[in-house]
Amino acid sequence: MISKLLELYRENPSQARLMGVMVGAFLLVYFLPAGQPRFDNAVLEAIRLTRWYAREHVILCLLPAFIIAGAMAVYISQGAVLRHLGPQAPKAIALGVASVSGSLLAVCSCTVLPLFGGIYKRGAGLGAAIAFLYSGPAINIMAIVVTAKVLGAELGIARGVGAIVFAVVIGAIMQLLYRREELARAADGSARGFAAGEAEKPFPAVLAFFGLLTGILVFANWAAADSSRWMQVYAWKWQITAALALLFALLLVFQWHWPLRQVLVLAGLVAGSALLLPGTPELGFAIGALGILVIAATRDQDREWAVQSWDFSKQILPLLLAGVCIAGFLLGRPGHEGLIPSAWVGAAVGDNSLQSTAIAAVLGAFMYFSTLTEVPIVQGLLGAGMGKGPALALLLAGPALSLPNMLVIRTILGNQKTFVYCALVMVMATITGYLYGNLW
Secondary structure: OOHHHHHHHHHHHHHHHHHHHHHHHHHHHHHHOOHHHHHHHHHHHHHHHHHHHHHHHHHHHHHHHHHHHHHHHHOOHHHHHHHHHHHOHHHHHHHHHHHHHHHHHOOOOOOOOOOOOHHHHHOOOOOHHHHHHHHHHHHHHHHHHHHHHHOHHHHHHHHHHHHHHHHHHHHHHHHHOOHHHHHHHHHHOOHHHOOOOOOOOOOHEEEHHHHHHHHHHHOOOOOOOOOOHHHHHOOOHHHHHHHHHHHHHHHHHHOOOOOOHHHHOOOOOOOHHHHOOOHHHHHHHHHHHHHHHHHHHHHOHHHHHHHHHHHHHHHHHHHHHHHHHHHHHHHOOOOOOOOOOOOHHHHHHHOOHHHHHHHHHHHHHHOOOOOOOOHHHHHHHHHHHOOOOHHHHHHHHOOOOOEEEEEEEHHOOOOOHHHHHHHHHHHHHHHHHHHHHHOO
């Protein structure tokens, strides 16, 4: 009988695989533990986390990130990228520039992905791109300050120093491991990424263009914090964002030569939404961002900007939403349980042993943290008995990685590089946390 089945498989393997998938799907549905409270709650947590992510992060985080990434592919000179961040650039300069550039962003592990994809496809070396990918969500100044204030100066300093060292060391290791491939990538021109021609805009205009876009991204996502200074910025975040958007509109008119009438119509739509629905600034933000892409798509000289932004969106967004849904099903939202009981997590990381630290690093790497949410989560775990070593490991691995983050990195770098990068983050976080927990 088995030989007959094998013969049928060899005769028509595609139909055999299809039947296998159908049988597997049927068995999965048939034995689904629906009606069990924990399973039903995990399904709801998956839906709630995905809904929360769609509401809080797609419009304010991912939409501007896609716009910036698309603009990188068109307006940033490839020569400048290769000179400062390329595979043949001096390693100290490339890694230093990438780390500093990433640390200026207050973004989560998902929002940094389009920006990482943009600089990598534009010609940045693997090491520099990885340093940027890690430093964006892990090192930003606001997160370090809030960590020090809430969890103590000692842990805040350890996180800041560890994250800076991680960005440089992991980037250098990745560059070293794949140096031949990177040199070949630069030599055969595959680092050109896109067919768009070199930007002819003056450097000050390009610098202002990306500076204003980055400022809009940062301040639109400015999170509340337990600090009077940061809360003052938070209270004025939308006024600051609007001022930056106004300057960006003026730049588009006078340097990108966009028709004043079209820009005024778009500005009127944004202002009208703010006046009619004052409690929903996200609506005006979405209208402005999408309006920019629509205008760009109608202009021959800027159409490639809209095309590249769309390419990033369709590549990244579905994987992110699927990853967030799976993460919510398994681990739930902050303060809510998914399929895995939080008591198991607390019991697994309750001391400074190597095992507890490794578990914290791995769990942190697969969990999704939006900007600054890792701080109250770690605060709660410390209160429940978590060791300081596992706490530091989670702070070093958690914000930089997540399940949706890994799924997208795989589409850009491939399976092997993604595995090596994630393994380096988790192993280094484990070793650092273990040493910190036992020496201090």
